[in-house]
Amino acid sequence: GPLVRDEAAQQLTEYAASKEYGSRGIITNTGGNPIANHDSSVTIGLRGPTLIEDYAMFDQLTHWTHERISERVVHAKGSGAFGYFECTNDISQYTVARIFTSVGKKTPLAARFSTVIYERGSPDTRRDPRGFAVKYYTEDGIYDMVGNNTPIFFTRDVTAFISFIRSQKRNPVTYLPDWDQYWDFISLRPECFHQTIYEHGDRGTPDGFRHMHGFSSHTYMLINADRQITYCKFHYRTNQGVRNLTAQRALQLEGQDPDYSIRDLYNAIHRGEYPSWNLYIQVCTPQQAAELPFNLFDVSKVLPQKDFPLIPVGRMTLNRNPSNYIAEIEQLAFNPAHFIPGIAATPDRMLQARLIAYADTQRHRLGVNYLQLPVNAPHYVKNYMRDGGQVINNQNGAPVYHPNSFNGPEVDPRIAQLFPDRRLCDKIVQIDSIVEDNYQQPGVLYREVFNEQQRQTCANNIAFTLRRCTERVIERTIMELTKIDDDLGRRVSRIVNQAVNPTAQV
């Protein structure tokens, strides 16, 4: 726990004891020039003003005023680690992706886990989804699998997504979380209820980052050597066992140890208890997808495991903590558009928007050449792009235009041969996706997946914030919950109207 000296608390002691780093050196300025004094400014006499020629002081001061980089617009609070993926089952019948087609093959990776809504310094035990992002450094470049700890997402269209996120962030006047804007939006956009019910169940407050599953959530496309398409969802299942915090314990940790999840991951890896997850896929042919009673490219839906069982692929193990949090975790830049041959996007309209949004925000957050930072850089990159701020790599003077007669790189014909055979032809429309079924799968989750105690916890957790809302928002939310399940609507209504503190019942 945080009140005793845990593994993380030993960091400085370990530094001082290390042979490599732990001998005192001399202090320099940022230019490497030795300085005379680190702790006092150069002044005129004992009580006079500071001299501008005190560059050592200004060097420190002006570095310090630039020491914060923008935080991620979502998923700002988190931590991560490094390790490898080992393929245990060859799935070449579905994909040519080389990380998944030879048993025993190991691919290095980085993983980052996060909460979604609040800022970089916020408590990481809050009720919120957890990001689950994995960067594979493969021989075909970077592959980023940027998922969450939930198999579904709230919205199914990017336009609704943007409002959804704003409604959960701080009210711009009071700068406080605003439960009216939170429940108002959800109750007006009932597609959000599937994940809202999930999040208000026990899994909404996982016990750190090690004890939760991870999901691609979206459906992706796999392509095999015959250019055949199979649709696929990825599932990482924790080998630590699923463990959740009660609502009460999560609230208590917000005060006692707001960095509980970061600490837990760091300490476990430091102790040599390397967390691991087994990777599975669920597959669905285009024919089967056409026959499903829902749109497979709607990220608010699960693909039932009883009809589409999990197929094992391999195991991810994390065995190294970052040695420089800002360089290796804060500057990690995941992008769902980083695919390797054999894996591709589907028409999921949330995913389509994500293919643009990540690189866009990262150019703002980290600068145009952020993919040259060591933690983001692929092993191999050759192209015709150059220049921009903080450039590191000029590709050894290779030509900057194509075609050329000076040995510039050419495309690999293998990749064109994998181009899947697809035809997408329909009328162009702009139709609100709210018309799709919003109630069936959340009802199944509440009635069939949750047990009696979990149903009660879910109702308590919803009421805990809903009871702070204005009458109109409460009424509409309860009406919508009743459409999902009568019993859920009744329970939430009872707790809200009792005006008791719902956490007392958790």
Ligand code: HEM
């Ligand atoms: C982070 C956009 C949906 C998972 C981010 C970031 C943006 C973003 C701009 C910050 C990236 C950065 O600064 O490096 C969007 C948009 C979405 C969407 C526009 C919908 C249209 C989703 C969904 C998932 C997801 C459905 C999960 C299945 C994540 C994760 C991160 C993230 C895990 C943090 C990655 C990290 O650890 O650095 N998202 N997102 N997002 N998003 Fe999304």
